[in-house]
Amino acid sequence: PDTQVTMQPLPEGRSGEEVLIIAAAGETTPDICSSVPPVIVPLLARAGSMIPVDQFPGGRELIAERLPPGMLESFIAEDGKLYQVPWKGNPIMVQYNTGILEETGVDSLPRTWSEWNQAAAKVTRDRNGDGRIDQWMADIQIESEWRRRLFDFYTFYIAASEGRTLLVDGRVDFDNQIAVDVMGFFATGFREGWYPRSLLAGDMFLMGYFAAHVTGPWNIAHTERLKPEGFRYAFGPIPVPDDYEGEPFTFGDPKSIGIFSNCRYPGAAWAFVRFLISRESDRKLLEIADQLPLRDGLLSDTLFADYFAAHPNMRVFARLVPHTRGFDQSPALQEVFDAISNGFDGCAVNGVITPEEAVRQAAERSRYILKMRGA
Template identity: 45%
Template sequence: MNSVRPYCVCVLLLFFVGCANKNQTTTESKAGVVHLTYWPAPNPEEIQLADTLVRQWNRLHPDIQVLMQPIPVSQSTEEVLLAAIAGKTTPDICSNIWPGALHDYTEAGGLVELNKFPDFDSVMAARTPHDLLETFSTDGKYYQVPWKANPVMMFYNIRMFREAGVDSVPRTYSQYFAAAKKITRDTSGDGQIDVWMGERDIRPLWWQRLFDFYPFYIGASSGLTLFRNDSVAFENRYADEVMGFFQQCYAKQYFPHTFFQGGDPFLLQKKATNFSGPWFIATIYKLAPYLRFGVAPLPVPDDHTGPVFTYGNYKNIAIFSTTKHPKEAWQFVKYLISAQHDLLLLKIANQLPVRGDLLTNKLFAEYFRENPLMVKFAEEVPYTRGDDPAPDLKEILDGISQEYEACAVYSKKTPAEAIHDAVKRTKVIVDWNK
């Protein structure tokens, strides 16, 4: 008998281990009550917004209870969602869908086709202009509701500009360099520069390019994106100029070569400009309320004419096909995008709802009167571009990131070489995906 004991212990142990993880949320608990899971983005503002909206919803709809769970911060949303689709553990609704990754989700059959809901067209027509809406369709079908836009613009520190004697906000590359020359300096006298014109994370993280190379490229080219008619189309002078611009920023030490530790240097007033979306306003108000800052379009090449385009950084809402209650989920989505709650999105998260009537609807008028900086972002929305619906866009941006690192940060390549190599790598990825 004794001889079997270690064996039994082991089997028992494994049994417990197996049972220990059965605590998954069940969809139905009480009869008649539908339970939905909703994943918002994990930043504090959006969690607060989601929390407010979900509480109110649960009060109003005792029969459809929504559970709010922010996407785990440990990995990128795309990684988490792809893993969740693979493991069939997706939520019912997620409001942090990056259109650049939509292709992977739809290929996998992970998303519900929203245009099948009878009132989809009317709901969307009332909110988003038709032409803009169409840019979010996949072969005429809609798997996402365009929810919010964050046009990338240039934030600048008014005090730092004034102290350095920069009178006007730079509009072109040469004006930017001229201002940078005055601003970048060593204030403590230890021989090391400690105040910069700008700063970018020098690690080659693909999504960082969505806030420097990509919006600048859209700006320089007046609205071109990486692809045209499904083929790679960024080996051109605009891309070279943008890469050259960043190379200059690093070569002339207007941007630091080190990795910043201990908080955002713009908030610490160590850099004078920052390229970001309107949500950054909320961050400033929260972490550095004393900071005086302005917002302007991104710098463009000297010979640029016409309006300055930029990247819209759209984040959308989707319903996952694992849902057992598509109708109720759609009801909740409509609730999220109603005019009232779009106003909350503005107020709590400082992000722009993708609506045609932002600047005309009386509902928003008071908000924009109180937040004049947000008007600048709202005015920029018509000149935004989104993400190419190409498969593996993430890896393509990763390739561009590596060239950015080699060319801009370390000056190991000329801009033309870097763009050429990025295009070459992109083509390998595109070919492989055919």
């Protein structure tokens, strides 16, 4: 109560990663940031910019108790310390324009790759008769920026591999047949013309040009606010290989809370963080921001029952929280994603290399990066 808290948003126009890395370099970080991308925590921790939660008595235990079982391990740094407080997540699903599906004879939301491809062949068409395709299956991004791969290759790889990520013990783990198959899945879609090879302006999903959009729970409010009259939609899981029999997994797009080393009042900062991750604050996070706290038992806790009863689409996403994956804690991870993105561009988007070559080259490049970065 004696410590004044001043809040301000992250600057617009730049990614959260860029803002925090620049601030750390200039020693101008905030005391606390509640939207730290876990992908950059290893970089900030290695630079000495973050305070480990372990220095606060009972800190790690409090966080482990809040999270779904097994989730904490993916946030622990290479040195065994915990530099971040996992706060909220955005399980990635597929949002479908059910009107388009029904018009083209697709009776159910695709669950497998074959069902997805069959639907894609039906919905991709020339609607106005000018000889050019103007309706596609999905808006798979063609830009080669690393973060674009979070919502295509990486999400589908996690789903197809029953929750595997890219690295294990700091070593490349995606040089396998599953990654080849995922790369081939997207290559087929681009080759068949189910995804456009050009950038289209505006929200083309809401405008009816795409039958599917890979997205997170943030798009519920966006859709409800901007959807045209008569627009109908539903959310489905990330499609998996036809022979997949495991639990549904997806990318969780998590965000963490971090306390930075230039904080003059670390004890007060930790007290504020504890407040932010309390059950009552998690309910406020849902009610005010429609964002999912990384908390075990979300759907069984009576404190949140009224919210989920009033927001059925959020309930669909909340079911996936325990089955999400985030980021490997390596300071070179963004460069690993760059290598994968280069392979995706050459194979899936442009079709100049095979899926096998794309994965092999990305894995070789990633091993070199990890070695050179000492990661």
